[in-house]
Amino acid sequence: MKRLILLFTMFLTGLLAHAQTDSLFIVTYTTGTAWDVAKQPQEQPWFKEHSANLSKLRKDGIIKAGARYADKGIIVIAAKTMASAKELIFADAAVVNKLFVAEVEKLNVFYEGCLERPK
Secondary structure: OHHHHHHHHHHHHHHHHHHOOOEEEEEEEEEOOOOOOOOOHHHOOOHHHHHHHHHHHHHOOOEEEEEEEOOEEEEEEEEOOHHHHHHHHHOOHHHHOOOEEEEEEEOOOOOOOOOOOOO
């Protein structure tokens, strides 16, 4: 009986550990309706707050990578669920105030590697 309880406890511990594992999500930012094409990014309203938010997410270990391409920006974040990922991103003042539009999708990594900035 003790073995059965021990096995069941180990099974539940494994399930809980698996349930608490973070997933990766990719966030794509595009300019929103509040973006003023006549202004530089740092002159845009809510841009400073957006940068501060990204800095906090990076310091908290939530942002795993980020880049810009064409007229888009992307970040890869870790979160428990899609809902929690969206909650983090959609609370950004620049998204709330339509400076940026953010799309959040689950990221399924098929090739693990390391991103480094070219030197």
